[in-house]
Amino acid sequence: MEKGYIDFHLHSTNSDGERTVEEYILDAAREHMQAIAITDHNCFALRERKISQGVEVIPGCEFSTTYNAFGQKKEIHVVGLFYNGVEDSLNTIFDDRNRDAYAKAIIHKMNEVGLPMTFEELQASPHLGRHLGRMQIAVLMVQKGYAKDVDDALDHWIGNSSPYYLNPSEYVTYIGMKDCVKKISEAHGLPILAHPYHYGYTEAQIEAFVADFRSVTDQPLGLEVYYKKYSPSQMEYLRKLAEKYRLLPSASSDAHKRTHAFMKGDYSLYLRIKNAMGWR
DSSP: OOOOEEEEEBBTTTTTOOOHHHHHHHHHHHHTTEEEEEOBBTTSSOSSSSEETTEEEEEEEEEEEEEEEEEEEEEEEEEETTOOOOOGGGGGGTTTOOHHHHHHHHHHHHHHTTTOOOOOHHHSSOOSSOOSSSSHHHHHHHTTOOOOOOOHHIIIITTTTTOOOOGGGGGGEEEEHHHHHHHHHHHHHHHEOOOOOOOOOOHHHHHHHHHHHHHSSSSOOOOEEETTOHHHHHHHHHHHHHHHOEEEEEOOBBOOSSHHHOOEEEEHHHHHHHHHTOOO
């Protein structure tokens, strides 16, 4: 049988995605995906690898971390893949994070600019999963008539490029990026640096950042090279960085919505990862 495709960065209803794990599996089977990873924000949608509908489903997580460089403190995301299952030791990464503080700060900011809402309204609004974050606030803003849709709310009010953006790392206590990478490796997982262009760094800074990521451990590490939202030239730059710093290239859509298509990365990327990690 000819091998299909991979996508190792997907968000389900367990955090802020619109599809359940089961819906992802059905969609993946229709799209000839061979392997996918469910990587919800700071939680696990599943803890054991499984094969369903001919699709291999790998447990994962997109960990929020803190990183200080170039005079800035930023929230950096690290995807962890756990082929052999999720170890209980990883639960400590989520301890003492005060995860509601960021949502409350956004709501306070929206009240300041004349868009009244409360945290209690957010808690009472229909949402799936355990995550109360920007996506859920955007949905509430649509319900209250402050935005025409979720994208409008993110673009004009609470998204990374909006005029009222708040830095999450100023409100939530995340684990340090390097400590997170070490914990993932110690739990026999693969740490992957997520969407390197997302953090506002120049390409020279991205390279220094990637080099620092590589310095954390001699164990295998990955880099999101083939990312749905990046241009061919950006992906080629990341491919060269991955080669230079001995990082395993990964493919990801970072899908949240039902309308978000799979990345369809080449299956050979997964074979390289399995070989480097000794996954059998």
